[in-house]
Amino acid sequence: MILKDIKRGDTVLEARGITKRFPGVVANDHIDFGIKAGEIHAILGENGAGKTTLMKILFGLVQPDEGEIYVHGEKVNFRSPLDAIHFGIGMVHQNRKLIPAHTVIENIILGHPKSGNILNLKRTGEEITELCDKYGFNIDLKAKVWQLSEGEKQVVEILKALYRGAKILILDEPTSALAPPETKKLLASIKIMTGDELAIIPFITHKLPIVLTVSERVTVLRRGKVTARLKTADATESNLAKEMVGREVIFRLERVEVGKGKPILQVENLSALNDKRVLALKGVSFSVHEGEIFGIAGVSGNGQQVLAEVLAGLRKAVGGKVLTDGINITHYTSLERWQKGIGYIPSERIDVGSIGDFSLVDNVFMNYYFDDEFSKWGIIDSKKIRKLTKEIISEYAVAAPSSDITAKSLSGGNLQKLILARVLSRKPRLIIANLPTQGLDVGATEFVQNKLMEAKKERAGILLISEDLDEILSLSDRVAPIYEGEFMGILPGEQATRENVGAMMAGLK
Numbered sequence: 001m002i003l004k005d006i007k008r009g010d011t012v013l014e015a016r017g018i019t020k021r022f023p024g025v026v027a028n029d030h031i032d033f034g035i036k037a038g039e040i041h042a043i044l045g046e047n048g049a050g051k052t053t054l055m056k057i058l059f060g061l062v063q064p065d066e067g068e069i070y071v072h073g074e075k076v077n078f079r080s081p082l083d084a085i086h087f088g089i090g091m092v093h094q095n096r097k098l099i100p101a102h103t104v105i106e107n108i109i110l111g112h113p114k115s116g117n118i119l120n121l122k123r124t125g126e127e128i129t130e131l132c133d134k135y136g137f138n139i140d141l142k143a144k145v146w147q148l149s150e151g152e153k154q155v156v157e158i159l160k161a162l163y164r165g166a167k168i169l170i171l172d173e174p175t176s177a178l179a180p181p182e183t184k185k186l187l188a189s190i191k192i193m194t195g196d197e198l199a200i201i202p203f204i205t206h207k208l209p210i211v212l213t214v215s216e217r218v219t220v221l222r223r224g225k226v227t228a229r230l231k232t233a234d235a236t237e238s239n240l241a242k243e244m245v246g247r248e249v250i251f252r253l254e255r256v257e258v259g260k261g262k263p264i265l266q267v268e269n270l271s272a273l274n275d276k277r278v279l280a281l282k283g284v285s286f287s288v289h290e291g292e293i294f295g296i297a298g299v300s301g302n303g304q305q306v307l308a309e310v311l312a313g314l315r316k317a318v319g320g321k322v323l324t325d326g327i328n329i330t331h332y333t334s335l336e337r338w339q340k341g342i343g344y345i346p347s348e349r350i351d352v353g354s355i356g357d358f359s360l361v362d363n364v365f366m367n368y369y370f371d372d373e374f375s376k377w378g379i380i381d382s383k384k385i386r387k388l389t390k391e392i393i394s395e396y397a398v399a400a401p402s403s404d405i406t407a408k409s410l411s412g413g414n415l416q417k418l419i420l421a422r423v424l425s426r427k428p429r430l431i432i433a434n435l436p437t438q439g440l441d442v443g444a445t446e447f448v449q450n451k452l453m454e455a456k457k458e459r460a461g462i463l464l465i466s467e468d469l470d471e472i473l474s475l476s477d478r479v480a481p482i483y484e485g486e487f488m489g490i491l492p493g494e495q496a497t498r499e500n501v502g503a504m505m506a507g508l509k
């Protein structure tokens, strides 16, 4: 049966006793869970709690070992996502699944041209435009996906599901890669959808204020089990965090003054092009000192990514200079920069930060192979690298049954923790941290922010790039709001308030 006459409040999807085991972990442990039409049902849980696994099971991507799924009271057996789509279920994945070289419209209809064998792009375009108008999405259907911002890509994924007739929409961390204004827009759109009796399951692992404002109901998972079921009206930020993590969580970090030392990084008039070969970084100048966190605040797409890549040696500068300890490193390779003690935490944990098919040990080794201590005369000291991997996995609480599993079998947040652990364990003198807490749960976020603070106390210089204004304001000694490739100013921490940094990020000098 396909969902037809749905009324608000009907239970449209139910999971009973869902259990899924992977080698060494029970990802889902007898989960019971139901969602209702017209409701936004948030699923919370620490990194590795089993959220993505559960959703993949509901979407037919992963088969459960035990348990049953009911759609509108009817027991179903999903062999693949095609079956789930047939029952009106759509899913937007944590790791986007779009084809960059294709247009928006091509991506939406890929695998599902409604017009049968004859492709009527004009009609299809009209249908999609109608969906956009209805839900307040604003997107150029003819643009190529690689030209889109993260928020726009998210919209394409949602349109793709809606175009297939989804009545139950599963959104896996829909906002973790979005800037605040994009998040706001997206949330407004999903609110409109619930007016159409769509049932929506988003999980927003660490942005608890969002959960509190958009959802009607919350289910909390911990280590594969449901630990709480609440009406959002009865929830608070601190009790949700406590249910997730199993302990109290501090939300605000105290900035410690360590007295900044000499400059480690000096950037002079640096310019660079983006992938579209457009000037995206327009002559920025700043320095980062020992014992200082220098925060760059900005909405994504304003040049901060380009800046991070130039500093990491992954993108060429077209003008200006980069110096560390007074030495011009503008043309150094990324390996040479690592050897000078510059550590890079990339924002793209899958494409740049890790190799999915490599083991955790080999992924850690990627930041150590150039050290005599770990590899000499072409011979790798695998015992040593294995020991180090085990140590940092335990220190950073990366949930993994063994260090020989592949990186791609880690949950999103745990992969992020592995990358952070690998970089920070080298104790770099300069850390370029690009969205370091993206996708991390509240406990892990607190842990990583403390680690950055510790590095600062040990007199490292830290360049922190983040879209999370709270993170920037609570950690940074100085804040540079970036807008269209330029700094709108550089503010001392005491002067950086939500209001003035927010205004400068929007282009006010």
Ligand SMILES: Nc1ncnc2c1ncn2[C@@H]1O[C@H](COP(=O)(O)OP(=O)(O)OP(=O)(O)O)[C@@H](O)[C@H]1O
Pocket (backbone or CB within 6 Å): 022, 023, 025, 026, 027, 045, 046, 047, 048, 049, 050, 051, 052, 053, 054, 094, 205, 399, 400, 408, 409, 410, 411, 412, 413, 414, 439
């Ligand atoms: N294909 C797989 N092979 C082996 N283990 C897996 C696989 N997929 C998931 N796991 C494990 O199952 C557990 C739950 O992972 P899952 O991705 O569901 O977590 P999550 O709650 O979505 O976490 P995050 O917030 O970090 O995205 C983790 O321990 C993970 O390593």
Ligand SMILES: [Mg+2]
Pocket (backbone or CB within 6 Å): 051, 052, 053, 094, 172, 411, 412, 413
């Ligand atoms: Mg996940």
